Amino acid sequence: MATHLEITESLKVFQDNYNSNQRLKIMNRDWNRVVVIKATDIESLNTFIVQDGLVSIKEGALENPDLTVISDSETLADMFYGDITPTEPYNNGTLRIIGQEDDIIRLDFISLMIWGE
Amino acid sequence: MKKVVSVSLGSSKRDHKVQVELLGERFEISRVGTDGDFNRALEVLRELDGKVDAIGLGGIDVYLFVRQKRYAIHDGLKLMEAVKVTPVVDGSGLKNTLEREVVRILAENTGLLKKGMKVLMVSSLDRFGMAEALYDMGCDMTYGDLIFTMGMPYPVKTVAELEDIANRTLPELVKMPFQMLYPTGKKQESQDEAKVQKFAGYYYEAEVIAGDFHLIRRFMPAGMSGQTILTNTTTRDDIEFLREKGAGTLVTTTPEFEGRSFGTNVIEAAMVAILGKTLERIDAEDYLELLRNLNFQPRILRLT
Missing domain, CATH: 3.40.50 (Rossmann fold)
Structure with missing residues (x-):
């Protein structure tokens, strides 16, 4: 089990990697989305905001998110630290993402562009 | 038999x-x-x-x-x-061979493909042979995989970038449910109106639209201006669809029966x-x- 702090730290690592990737910033320049990250086994809510190509993080959950990412704390921290990809937990049901299909693929794509080969 | x-x-x-x-x-x-x-x-x-x-x-x-x-x-x-x-x-084995050959034949024997022509490949990772052959002959390429698969307005312009993106993402994306990556069943009979409107400009700017016909069809806007369509599987209804949209020439890579x-x-x-x-x-x-x-x-x- 990971702690809320670990999840928040992992999101900051993800944010730093994203924001230092010029190509991702161009790719997502018109993809303004609010993504809530929710753990199922501990009290942990974070919001990941993509606005004008840049990512910022807020603690807690904003209302009416475009996407909600739900999983156990360990999976969330592992995923945002880049230790695992979202595909396997998504396919086996450990990770649930509520939102439009295009947005779900885009989120997976962003993660792979940061951590992929 | x-x-x-x-x-x-x-x-x-x-x-x-x-x-x-x-x-x-x-x-x-x-x-x-x-x-x-x-x-x-x-x-x-x-x-x-x-x-x-x-x-x-x-x-x-x-x-x-x-x-x-x-x-x-x-x-x-x-x-x-x-x-x-x-x-x-x-x-896929034949596609990689046949479609390179078709690009060569069209470039050498017809005026349908020329160096510098603007070509939109609606999807290219399913036919890398064609994508590479068109690029190598000097076409001005727009690989639309990201645009049409996930609505990302990011035209990939070179085979090198296409390859880089593919090698980063495909090892995992191939594990996704296929219907998330490609229209299957009834989806093949309809158009994605939101993307047709949003990304029509990529179709209008191109002189040649190439790739999988289901994808070409799904995103093609009305008011095309005589573009050449380079694809494989078409029916009589598909040909009528292309006529109605204003496409100029259809080239299919496989023979007609x-x-x-x-x-x-x-x-x-x-x-x-x-x-x-x-x-x-x-x-x-x-x-x-x-x-x-x-x-x-x-x-x-x-x-x-």
């Missing part, structure tokens, strides 16, 4: 059966669409196994080739592995039946030689 069946995840509305003669041998070629029903496709494949000479898998890619690398789509592999006896192919061109999976399956070799022993040169013997040429149809 040899029997070749294409089992497709696509719409059953496109089902058909024809008899043709290839190199002196009679073939019955048929298609069975399962309307996106994956389990039905598994059933049909198991029923056909051992009863026909070769099977093509349609409406789904199994292998994606990116230069020397080959990525296997997991859902496609599940279908392929359901067949134990009969050779089963997805068309009874008013429609067949998918590369069907042609590859027929070739496998002709060659009579195990799949492991068939290489690109076998396909090229057979294409020459069959005198396969791209079909060019003026639409205006």
